[in-house]
Amino acid sequence: MGGGSGGREEAGIFAGARSQASPVKRQPAVASEPVTSQNDAHGRADWIADENWSAGMRAEVCTVKVLATADIHQRRGKLDSLAAAVSKEDPDVVALNGGTLAVGGTYQHQVSVAECAQRLANLAACDLVIVRGNHEDENWNQFLVAWPIKSRRLTLLHGSCFHHGPLVVLGFPCLLGDQVPFEDSIGTVVVETPPPLLDRPAEIDTWLPKIIHAHGPASRALWLMHEPPSGTPLSTPFGPVSGNPEWVGAIARFSPQLVLCGHDHVTPMKNRHWHCRIHDTLCVNVGQDDSDALCFAVVEMTFPRRTACLPTKTVVRAYPWGESATLLPDPRL
Numbered sequence: 233m234g235g236g237s238g239g240r241e242e243a244g245i246f247a248g249a250r251s252q253a254s255p256v257k258r259q260p261a262v263a264s265e266p267v268t269s270q271n272d273a274h275g276r277a278d279w280i281a282d283e284n285w286s287a288g289m290r291a292e293v294c295t296v297k298v299l300a301t302a303d304i305h306q307r308r309g310k311l312d313s314l315a316a317a318v319s320k321e322d323p324d325v326v327a328l329n330g331g332t333l334a335v336g337g338t339y340q341h342q343v344s345v346a347e348c349a350q351r352l353a354n355l356a357a358c359d360l361v362i363v364r365g366n367h368e369d370e371n372w373n374q375f376l377v378a379w380p381i382k383s384r385r386l387t388l389l390h391g392s393c394f395h396h397g398p399l400v401v402l403g404f405p406c407l408l409g410d411q412v413p414f415e416d417s418i419g420t421v422v423v424e425t426p427p428p429l430l431d432r433p434a435e436i437d438t439w440l441p442k443i444i445h446a447h448g449p450a451s452r453a454l455w456l457m458h459e460p461p462s463g464t465p466l467s468t469p470f471g472p473v474s475g476n477p478e479w480v481g482a483i484a485r486f487s488p489q490l491v492l493c494g495h496d497h498v499t500p501m502k503n504r505h506w507h508c509r510i511h512d513t514l515c516v517n518v519g520q521d522d523s524d525a526l527c528f529a530v531v532e533m534t535f536p537r538r539t540a541c542l543p544t545k546t547v548v549r550a551y552p553w554g555e556s557a558t559l560l561p562d563p564r565l
């Protein structure tokens with residue numbers, strides 16, 4: 233959706249690239265810099281403006297913007313806020329990190345499953361990516377029936393990767409609830425992503441190394457997981473929303489640059505932490521509070537070329553916190 237053009241009609245592997253040029257031969261040298269929290273991400277020195285760069289190399293630089301949220305749970309107010317946020321931010325990709333639906337009936341403040349599907353299909357973003365949460369259960373079948381598949385592409389991630397220009401997004405399964413309706417829909421009704429059947433999703437050795445091997449180092453750019461990695465200020469220490477130690481092991485082993493999670497709606501607000509670090513990885517909880525205002529993150533990633541690669545700069549802006557974190561990873565890692 234570069235330049236504010238309507239992204240819906242764009243298609244193909246380079247749909248998200250915001251510059252037009254052929255692949256670059258090498259990456260620039262970039263000094264390692266830690267994650268910092270700040271209110272104005274635009275005040276930092278920007279390596280893209282380095283005068284040592286040739287004009288050709290600068291032309292290769294492109295950005296991809298992702299708007300990510302979780303735990304909408306068919307809530308009318310959250311869906312209204314999401315539509316407004318997407319309209320304002322003009323992202324290339326909208327990522328719904330689980331908890332899109334709500335099990336246990338529909339209440340007054342919620343829309344039906346069918347209306348939820350229709351509202352999401354109407355979002356003005358090039359790509360919509362959905363990761364399963366524990367509330368995506370049998371109701372997922374109703375969602376798919378209502379989804380306008382002929383006119384709106386939908387990408388489901390379930391232990392699999394999605395490419396948008398140079399960005400590779402890896403979506404995790406959810407260990408809670410019934411994954412069968414969601415899993416069965418991948419590769420059948422919904423377009424995109426070969427269907428990896430995850431018999432033992434908690435055992436990351438059975439699927440994660442294969443995915444990373446298949447998609448290469450670029451698959452460490454952005455991981456989406458509904459349940460948080462456990463043992464951080466982003467989730468409660470005990471109980472069903474505490475998260476998964478298996479995800480901590482996966483992060484420690486593969487060092488993704490950025491992990492987005494949800495599921496625990498309370499602890500980030502209580503602890504006043506919307507992000508934390510696990511080793512070199514920045515983790516962000518994009519789950520909701522009880523208000524109609526949307527908790528979400530806008531992730532702007534800058535890539536040195538237009539083919540799949542790791543970003544050299546990532547800025548995460550968090551709402552309603554009004555804060556940002558900038559990630560300048562060492563490209564040698």
Ligand SMILES: [Zn+2]
Nearest residue numbers: 331365366495
């Ligand atoms: Zn959940």
